[in-house]
Amino acid sequence: MFKLEVIVQVHQLKRQGFKISAIARKCNLSRTTVYEYLEKDFEEACRWVDVLRTRKRKLDPYQDHILGWLKEHPDLSVSQISDWLEERCSFTDVGDSTVRTYVRELREKHHIPKTFTFRRYEALEELPKGQQLQVDFGEIKVPTFEGKWKKLYVVAFVLSHSRYKYSEWQDRPFTTHDVLRSHENAFEYYDGMPEEIVYDQDKLMTVSENGGDIIYTEAFQSYKQQRGFSVYLCRAADPESKGKVENVVKFIKQNFAKNRVFHQIETWNEQCLAWLKRKGNYQVHNTIKKRPVEVFALEKPHLRKVSSPLSFESNHRLSITRTVHKDNIIKYQSNRYSVPLGTYQPHGDNTVYLRTAENKLIIEKTPGGAPIATHPLSLGKGQLVKNNNHFRDRSKGIKAYMDTVKASFDDQDKIQLFLEAIYERYPRYIRDQLQIVQRAAKDFQPFIQPALNICIEQALWSANDFHDVVKHLSKKKEYENRALLSDIPTIETSTIHYQERASLRELDDYLKILGGV
Template sequence: MEKLLLYVEVHQLKKQGFKIAAIAKKLDISRNTVYKYLNMDLEEASDWITSLGSRRKKLDLYHDQILSWLKEHPDLSSAQIEDWLKERYPTLEVSGGTVRSYVSEMRDIHHIPKVIRVRTHEAVEELPMGQQVQVDWGEITVKDSENKNKKLYFITFVLSHSRYKYVEWMDRPFTTRDTIRCHEKAFQFFGGMPEEIVYDQDHLITVSENAGDIILTSEFQAYKQERRFRIYLCRKADPQSKGKVENVVKFVKRNFAKNRVFVDLEAWNEKCLAWLERTGNHNVHHTTKKRPVEVFALEKQHLQPVSPMLSSKSPLESSISRTVHKDNIIKYKSNRYSLPLGTYRPRGENTVYVEVQEEELIIRREPQGEVLARHKLCHGKGELIKNRQHTRDRSKGIQAYKETVIRQFQDQKKAEKFLHEVGCRYPRYIRDQLQVIQHAITHFRLEIDNALAVCIQDQMWSANDLRDIAQHLTRLKETETPNPASIQKSKNINPAIKTTTVTREIDDYIKILGGVL
């Protein structure tokens, strides 16, 4: 009946002199529909509308299934419904347009609206084959088999030319080591490596952009040097630089993960790979109007060949980087581990390296450097594992502590002036500052007075500065000092070589001096 009323309205508006475009806009229908109604008389329209009631549609067999999905998940897209149908009924052959029309009609009949969010985009030129892959991370909360919330994390790779994708999931946040491993698996999946990789400013790979001089984490810097790819780091708040992979992140969330039940991680990843083959890399891309899998067959030839996956025993994975917090602790697997007071540097580098050996957690300033702390590995969550030696020395007062530190310098007046300036700048942390100075005196005693002179001359009033300068002067002295073995070797003259002193007569010396006897 609704279609018959619409037919009548179209003819009435036409008789009133409305144009086709105006009729379509007024009735909220397409111009093709207006033309179709105008080309039919009343009898033809009645027969056509009657036939619609008795005609079966291809998806009528799945009507109840689709309706149950829409009622349970009103925000389902027709593309996701298409994928779910193909997943459960592999022999079903149906186009995306058919599914969209059917789902739209069902929403109207059963009053299940869908909210549409529109985002503004800017078109960019297509890149050559094999030039670039874009990488991004995402996370989503789904339901598990017990109907409990489960948070999952994933990393996505997409080749910019073909839109060919790779996705891998984890049930915990990614580490830099996980990121490197996923890069290797993505390169194996693609069968090669592009020239350039585009990233967001993610803490897993970058420390700072530094006005264009990208500072990478030590692990990822070593990996980049190993694989020799070029990095393009997007600016903050500039999503269009990597819009392709951002669309993939949304596609993975909405088409694959949303409303799917999580059983275990292995099965989830297997289903995701099957989804990539069935939908993610198979469906026609809306921008290129081509199937990614077909374009990838050509782009694969332009990728750089890669050697077999890096060994899990590679030195790249020997340690994990962590950031030192201002309370001199690091976080590792949901627990906090203490470090010696003064490890945190307010204006310095606060990255340390964590290594696990059996049941012991070892923390170093450098990957193979001096050990800062050792802790027994904690398998709980939310615990603070603290070494008593890392706490403040409360056995004596601040003034007594200052006097003890001052007496260890040769020029005690300079030391007193330095501590006075440090106390003015760090009144709340004076004990911590004294602890750092005492540590520097103990480890760099030979150069501590020279370091003090440099600090006063350059007006650097910080215990951390004093320690760093003393350490630097110590290293310089070590490199300039000759090797004792070489000195000893030069002293050992070969006994087989004999020397004879030349002697002259006394008259010869008198002639040289111009004198007489």
């Protein structure tokens, strides 16, 4: 009945002499909608409302999903709901305006209000292509799959002309080396770099504004000289000078990160890159009224080409760090590189340092120390670059284990035959099989050879069968020994009890002995 009430209100205001623009403001409608409502009489409006009430809508199959999201997160934006429909329900055949109307009606029907916050920025002229990149940081607490909360840190980049975005996340605060690494990744993502980069007065990059003669940190000064870009440092209390990236940080936090469940940082970054491609850089920008990905295609030729990534590290002794994963690999530029087996320590320091030289990735335990691994840089994505010397030779280990087990047996040919047979049948469990044979050989040594003969004769090609046979032989021998003991004659003892009494003396005899009376 809500639409019918609005139509009636529009007609009443018109009869009272209000102009179309005034009616639109009072009823919170567009002027086009006001004209449409004025063309309907009461009966026609009733029929139209009935049709709207009974018609099937595109989002009806997803009503429970949307309603559940709104009840759990009342502050969800329409844009985020639209993205979740695409990401979680694979539903894209709907416009943002349709989602907005549907969500508004659900909020009104189920009384789920939303509060709005606004921030004002000064309008700035658009900059030329390839001129400027803005950088800023943010942080947010997100729920984890364990039901806890995790604080995450993000650095965001946005090209001022095209609004083309890039971001990286960490589960720890950024260091200067992290910032430099993220710059390299951003330049690789853009396939170029701008003339100027805008920063806030962040201690990771600047020491002092110094009246305009800015003093940078040593690492950032070296990197700035290496890459050759100019820096625009924002003045204090001047957010408008980098308002574009501040909006981007807010957009990433509110649209991507908010209410998303955190599992691990690598997966989180992969999801963010997918979101940038699907939403952040594809959705029509509210200011330029174009898709950033389309404008970036025109801006990209105006970016300066960059040399090989991280070339500044070898010249200025800067290294980026990576954490060794439990499978003894590190991740670098969307690829995996192996380190020697045993580098990962469950409760130790698993940080290593990376640098590049002559298209090679050098991995060191300490900056400038002896390399623990050197790999050719991969040009692809998602590849495993592996040095076979870093991992154990599993076949050699199995062979050595077999030799250890064979040493307990007299007939080497038979045990070799038996072990090869179980290896063929249980390749995935060969170590478990060898452990069972070894344990049986230790516990029942006198019986292992006869048991082995029986297993081969009966074609029992399993370590568990061997264990059962050797145990059976052991028990059988124990029963035989008990039977032999029962055949030995025993000497029966007499059950006759002799009735004898000790002799008794008179008390006077004891007194005489003791010298008494």
